[in-house]
Amino acid sequence: ETIRIATIESLTGTFAPIGQNRLETFQFMADLANANDWAGADNDFEVTGFDGKASPQESVIQLKRAIDQGYRYIGSGNGSNVAFALVDAVNKHNSRNPGKEVILFNYSSIDPDLTNSKCSFYAFHFDSNTNMKIEVMANAIKDDPDVKKVFIIGQDYSHGHQVSRAAKDALARLSPDVEVVGDDLHPVGSVKDFAPYIAKIKASGADTVITGNWGSDLALLVKAAESAGVKAKFYTFYANNTGSPTSIGASGADRVKVVTNWHSNADFDTEKGMVATYKEKFDDDLYMQYLESVVGMLGKAVQKTGSLDPVENAFAMEGMTFDAMHGEVEMRADDHQLQQPLYVATWTKTDGGEVKYDQENTGYGWKTDTRLERDLATQPTTCEMDRPQR
Amino acid sequence: MDRKPVSSLLIWLIFAAALLVAPLIFSQGASISFLCQMGAMTIFALSYNILLGQTGMLSFGHAVYYGLGAFGTIHAMNWANDGGLAIPLVLMPLVGGLVALIAGVVLGYVTTKKSGVVFAMITLGIGELVFAGTHMFPAIFGGEGGISTNRVYGTSFLGFTFGPQIQVYYLIAAWLFISTVAMYALAQTPLGRLANAVRDNPERVEFIGFSTHWIRYLMLVLSGSFAGIAGALTVINFELVGTENVSLALSGAILLFTFIGGTSYFYGPIIGAIVGTFMTAVLSGYTPAWQLYLGVSFILVVLYLPGGIASLFDRLALAAARRMIGCVALPTLSMVVTLMVLTAGAVIAVEMLYHITLHAADGPIMQLFGRQTDTTSPANWLVAMALVIMGSVGLRMALPGFRAAWEGIDSGIAHEPVTAASKQGAAA
Amino acid sequence: MLETGNLHAYYGKSHILHGVDITVGAGEIVSLVGRNGVGRSTTVKTIMGQVSATGSIRFKGEEILGLKPFMIACKGVGYVPESRDVFPTLSVEKNLLLGVKSRKKSRWGLDDIFRMFPRMQERRNVPAGVLSGGEQQMLTLGRTLMGDPDLILIDEPTEGLAPMVVAQVGEYLQEMKAQNISVLLVEQKLDIALKISQRIYVMGHGAIAFAGTPAELHDNQDVRKEWLEV
Amino acid sequence: MHQGRRIVEFLTISLLNGISYGLLLFMLSSGLTLIFGMMGVLNFAHASFYMLGAYFAYSLSTVFGFWIALVVAPLLVAALGMAVERFGLRPLHKYGHVSELLFTFGLSYVIVEIVHLVWGRGAQPYAIPPELSGAAFTVFTTEFPAYRAFMMGVALFMLLAIYLLLTRTRIGMVIQASLTHPEMVEALGHNVPRTFMLVFGGGCALAGLAGVIGGNAFVTEPSMAAAVGSIIFVVVVIGGMGSLSGALLASLLIGIIQTFAVALDYSMADLLALFKLEIGPMTTGYQLFSLTISQLAVALPYLIMVLILIVRPQGLLGRAEG
Amino acid sequence: MSIALELDDVHKSFGETKIIRGANLAVRSGERVAIIGPNGAGKSTMFHLISGRLHPTSGQIRLRGEAIGGLRPHEVYRRGLARSFQITNVFQKLTTFQNLQCAALWSLGYRYSLWHRLIGLKDVRERAEQVLEQIGLTARRDTEANLLSYAELRALEIGITISGGAEVIMLDEPTAGMSRHESDAALALIRKVSVGKTLLVVEHDMGVVFGLADKIGVLVYGQMIAFDTPENIRGNPKVQEAYLGAVEAQERTA
């Protein structure tokens, strides 16, 4: 049988490159799974992309279309705004169409509410949420002597708000001596000229910038900073996502940091060759390793239950562990938040050794500063999950 | 004139029947929710044509009323969900209409002072302003996240919970029918006729006792309200609104649809909405090139079919009325055939190109019209080119005959009373 | 100067001119009269290349049928249309300047025109659109002269003009003749035509029904009965 | 004192940013104004030609380098524009401006898709040429990018060129006359169709040039047309439809206002706070009161436009119609 | 007899140029008045001032005693004054019948109504058909206006003007561009429709002027140099040199 997965991505518009990469990685992992029978010899994965145009409403429309076409497994690689809409729509659909349930795999949106107040039995979240990532970031900042004045800039939507909130209280807790000299939000995906914002950062006298920006909002931000000769450090979540490495380029060396669950130079013995194969197939970089866990865990569940029924497999996935390329990961049952290691890495010139792979042919790649094991990276949850009775 | 009401009554019955059976014909999964979208879009397009077709006002901001209606509705629904206000779902469209009406009353007064290009620009400005505004008040417009709601609340209406899509469809269908009748009626009122007068010659209207500003204002408020109803129905269908519902993109889309359908016929926008929704909602599922096809077909309509698709039907009807189908049948047929050949060729080429640019990584093989196609094999490209060439050559040859045949019919129009009557025409 | 041979003209499918033959000599005023709708305007439009036609039109001995209007104009044909067609948004002066053809050096300058129509000088800077009917007529005439034509086609120049101005226009045409410009005059008011032109063509149903001198036409009662009076 | 220096630095840089952004807007809108002012055509595809300029420039620069692209790309766009005029707009002329407008509107859809087809959906690595990267000069510690300076230069050159074209030739007159009576203008010996084609091509060339400059100053991506699409109309309207100097004024106005607005984090609440009026989340209309100017930045141009249209419909420097 | 329309020292200038320089006029109700004068004298401008299309720089315009100078066109119309235009000015895409329907609506009190069905309005239909009858376009009832011939359009122009039943009617060069035959017909029509109404016409065709008017006003350079019966106007030397100059000749061929 084929396990048909419909994944909703922004395949057009400003964020298309991000969505495109996520979709390709998904299909890449599906092929890998099929080659190695992750879902058993007689089950194959098939991943189809639906264009949510980065808009909640459009994404819900696409969800309806996918469901109408008989998909029961839905992926989502969008902003948190979209994720909330999808979770809500999935819940409604499931309550109205018992026996026709669908489940949602979110491998991008990291607003903590998704696994707390808004947590749902039908949604699984594979990227570590903002609280987890910021905690790690704040610890790194604590140990970084030349960080004194921090400027927080983000996209004006839930994700940006969460980053700023989390960052402020984490800094207050962990390094009270660090001063937050600015906290700014800008429209999502529509700012083309970041010069004014850079001028603002400059005026604030900040030596470090914390941002949850992604896609062009990050690329343009760094580019503008570069051309204004701003020498501040950048602590980011998505500097390794398509588009950004190019604009960071040489000038960002040793200044731009990324907090992520994995990067191409993270202990590359386990994922030997995968980065290279991906690169040469898509002429793009592999950074969405979360999709390995998505496909892997679903496959494992299918093998366990021997059925394609979403609800059964959802139950099977709760508390499941999986041996991913970056170590063993666990789908926590209480809130469906994947527990996995976290890295802090710095943009450095490739050296063929520790920094083997570069990104977007810049000659620069990621160098691990610290790796946090999964149990250290966890955070508590307030989720009260209500499960269907079986 | 005197026998018109009868025949149009028949047409209305057919219309109603069509709405009733549609979901039975297109029953499989996808198409129901597609029909729902189509219903809402049809009202939206019709309301837009009250401006463009009937009053000659080219607006680039009609989505404002649609969107504000939608937001108004969703707040009302959430309020109702919390037991705050006891309006049953079936009446929610009225809320949408009302909110849009208020918006029209407020915004419309200034915008309608001017006409023509200036009006177009003002609507563009107001549209963008409102759009930007929605981002500034996330508490009201939900910011990037939009606002979601639940259409299943309160006691069920005659046993309908409106959970299932099909029930929603019939709700939308009912409102579509009501609104269409209302808008058609509007076109028949003195105000409706005066709107046409304003469209043709605003200055002279002033000299027969009416204020053009006032007429434009009234028409805008009215069309806005219907747009609001459309917005409300969209909310009921998706249970979610985002700021894109007031966006320029949507205003542009509805202009496209309406014009493709045909602005000088009451039923033009209906065709437009059907074609447009089909392209955006269905075609987009099959090909990434759908926007290209949409744009190109719009351009072709502007260039070669200023009357829109509806004008084709109108002419056919005329030919039939003149018992002249015979003399146009053959040229038209040859025209259609050559066009299809041309299109086929073009589509194949375009699809293969898209595959190469977008899915290069998945190898050269693609699914095209259900068969494996190798985008690298020159053979396929040759086929495409051949079709295109054959098509265009055929077109060259077919065109003169086609033109002549139809001009033969049109030339009659001048002395043909029927046409004018049929233009103000039945909603067929 | 001008010579048309067996001219047939069409609007779409409606056949308007059925073989029109007229000639205009150098420095000659020739009138084309007839009832409304017989095809006089069409004739001049055809000469100007604005209506598709078959047959032949020779200007200074060279075939100009099928040329684009602006080429014909550049060869030295001036045209004053029936619908005055001033450029409403442009000032009177600009209207006149537009008459000047790209290359050629002109015998007529702004001053000559202002001398001819002092009213134009007064209204020099107002948008031509606001000119009164009559003023517009003067403007079009002047504008055409600025282009320094050797042949002028004038379609009903006296329409909507006050009686006195009508008389003036007659004199202007004479003056042009003096400047050795040929004139093909389409007229409604027979008296002027009779007064100022050397030869007259009477047109009926898209063909020439009579050709001769004013005197001959004046005496020829039947032609006048059949083709002119009502 | 240290603080003071930083403020001066901030103001100067912001002003420069504002002006350079404004001048880019002018490059964009000048072509639009030109075409509208002369031909009365509201070219909705104008931003699309801007985008094409950027993409052409990118492709050319990968082969021949930036400087060739700077010259050739606008010419290509011009050629394209002329073709559009010749085969698209000319036949529509008789149906009036609305159908011309609609045609360009449809065209804008098609052009985006063609870009998708040829260059794909992602952004293109269209980089600033080495000669122009780096700083032109530094204000205290902030570097002002050489490329932005270059941008300003080109814009001014453009302004001069257009000015000469309009004052030294009769093109303007001929076109304007042709709007109402094309046949008559031809009858006076002017080749109207060719003039129209040239003007439209010229307008598109300007858009193309703006694209060459803006493409690498910001991003070269399929959504770049939509991004500027309506703002340039705002410029044209505020400046006064068809008025070139108006467009310049409006561009600078918007550029500067928007740049500074972004910097101002003050809201009405803060203002009232000065008068000891406490506005808290509980206050009715808190949303409105707490709205900061920087949040307003996006909406400002449209706000200005609507206000202008209400108090002075013909725009800042536009001629009153009728 | 009461004064229907009165101009009292009306001035109008556009920027610098004075166009109307203190025009005076008093038209009794029921009178047929023709305004003549050289081109550019300000006849159309005067019409624009009265009908509200332009506003006087100074001076009084009174319609049945009420000051109307400065009112907007539709306000003037509502006070019972309708006008036609020198350049034809109708609703191109509407049929002849619909053109007249629209023109009749206000006077029959339907205003901006959206609760009546136009087809259902008997009085409007009858009014429109009656006018259609008068202007002799019954055969062209359902033809779109843009398909009418020039003469038919001029007739419709007049039809629109009268179907509101206004009792002061102003026609600007109703016979311009018509052949003698056509203008004779037009003359008859105007006579017919202006029965019992106050009529103001601007004309250059002396046939029409003298055939129609009870009184003739001569406007020269924005001033009403004479306002009198046709006979006296013919005799008036001022008028002779200012305007009629060539009229004799024209009369002969007429």
Ligand SMILES: Nc1ncnc2c1ncn2[C@@H]1O[C@H](COP(=O)(O)OP(=O)(O)OP(=O)(O)O)[C@@H](O)[C@H]1O
């Ligand atoms: N654009 C047109 N399309 C179709 N028929 C036309 C067109 N213009 C004129 N005609 C017809 O051609 C015939 C001749 O028109 P033309 O203008 O030459 O008449 P005319 O002799 O100039 O009379 P007048 O100018 O006094 O009206 C008329 O029957 C008229 O209806």
Ligand SMILES: Nc1ncnc2c1ncn2[C@@H]1O[C@H](COP(=O)(O)OP(=O)(O)OP(=O)(O)O)[C@@H](O)[C@H]1O
């Ligand atoms: N808006 C305006 N601006 C400037 N001048 C104007 C304007 N409108 C009219 N005029 C001038 O006023 C004068 C009178 O124009 P009007 O149309 O009233 O003349 P008229 O008496 O109707 O002449 P005709 O009999 O030729 O129509 C003309 O010289 C005209 O140029």
Ligand SMILES: CC(C)C[C@H](N)C(=O)O
């Ligand atoms: C696509 C992702 C980068 C979106 C982002 N992480 C969010 O939560 O909104």
Ligand SMILES: [Mg+2]
């Ligand atoms: Mg004629």
Ligand SMILES: [Mg+2]
């Ligand atoms: Mg006049």
